[in-house]
Amino acid sequence: MELPVDPMHLGRMETQMALQQELMAAISHEIRTPVSRLSFALQLLKDGLGQEPKLLRQEQLLASCDDMVDDIDEINDLVAEVMTYIHLEDGGPRIIFQKVEVSSVLENLRGQYADLHPHLNISLTPGLVDQVIDVEPVQLRRACQNLVGNAVKYAQTKIHLGYRLEGDFCVLLVEDDGEGIPEAQYGRIFSPFTRLDESRNRSTGGFGLGLSIVRRIAYWHGGRAIAGRSETLGGANMMIRLPIHQPTDSLPVPSMAHLADQPA
Ligand SMILES: Nc1ncnc2c1ncn2[C@@H]1O[C@H](COP(=O)(O)OP(=O)(O)O)[C@@H](O)[C@H]1O
Ligand SMILES: [Mg+2]
Known part of the structure; x- marks a missing residue:
């Protein structure tokens, strides 16, 4: 007897598998660069150390070791970021929403990045009304950090943080x-x-994972991540549009496969 096959379900599984294959290919590609740099540096060291009289001076050895440590750090960072992404994509734990004041989240971020990047003028919309939204605070912070982390890389001198209300949604802007x-x-x-x-x-x-993590976190909250152009500053305007209220303490997490047929 043949089991009935739900074509929608099959389509989703195929999309899911295609996403996973793409992810695997990208990870392998990313890991190849630091690994080949490491093996090249090790070979040079080995050749240098084997020579008499010694070809490599102490400083050269130290510099070479520093480069190798950087490469290992890079692989560690990649693994950590991929784990975060896969964990979120998988559904992760059930999220417990809490009420947070949007302006205090933004003010904290502003303080954190202003200290790290004193040459940048990082501002907050003045006189923001106190708006409370239901979010998973750690994940929201992670998402905002990814956006501000990008802005810091691309801004010339200015970054602006703010939010606006659109009906039942709050749109955070970087x-x-x-x-x-x-x-x-x-x-x-x-x-x-x-x-x-x-x-x-x-x-x-x-590694190009930051925004996919932002999108996943927004989606997890029943919201979305949106890219645009800043009218006032002329560069990027990266937004996270989140429902102000969550209907329950936690939400079932939708599968990533849905995202494939949705514009981001
Ligand atoms: N504020 C921004 N201004 C210009 N380009 C951006 C900005 N934020 C993101 N991007 C583009 O989107 C890409 C993906 O961003 P992201 O997923 O955070 O990856 P990563 O920061 O690791 O490159 C970046 O590599 C960059 O090309
Ligand atoms: Mg980034």
């Missing part, structure tokens, strides 16, 4: 005066491992 994001890429940048600037290097580079 604006900057950098080059911005081409409109055609607004959807793409939320996919895992997407970077518009392929000239990633160790000092500036992320």
Whole structure:
């Protein structure tokens, strides 16, 4: 007897598998660079140490070790970020919403990044009304940090944090005066491992997972992440649109497969 096959379910499974394959390919690609740098550096060290008289001076050895530590850190960071992403994508724990004041979340972020980047002017919309929303505070903070972390990388001198209310939703905004994001890429940048600037290097580079994590967190809250252009600063305006109220303490987590057929 043949079991009935639900074509919708099959389609979802295929999408899920395609997403996982894409993820695996991207991870392998990312890991290859630091691993080949490590093996090249180790080979050089081995060759150098084997020579008599010694070819490598103490400083050269130390610099080479520092580079290798950087490469190992890079692999660790990648693994940590991928784990976060997979954990969120998998559903993770049931989330417990709490009431938080949006302006205090933004003020904390502003303080944190202003201390780290004194050359940037990071402002908050003045006179914000006290708005309380239901969120998972740790995840919201993570999502906001990912957006501000990007703004810090791309801004020339200014970043602006704020929010506005749209009916039952609160839209958090992170604006900057950098080059911005081409409109055609607004959807793409939320996919895992997407970077518009392929000239990633160790000092500036992320893995292109930050915004996919933001999107997942927004989606988890029944909201969404949106890219746009800042009217006032001219660069990117990255938004997280969240429901103000959550109907219950926790929500069932929808599968990531739904996202594949949805614009980000
Ligand atoms: N504020 C911004 N201004 C310009 N480009 C941005 C901004 N934020 C994100 N991007 C683009 O979106 C890409 C994906 O961002 P993200 O997922 O955070 O990855 P990462 O920061 O690791 O590169 C970035 O590589 C960059 O090309
Ligand atoms: Mg980032």
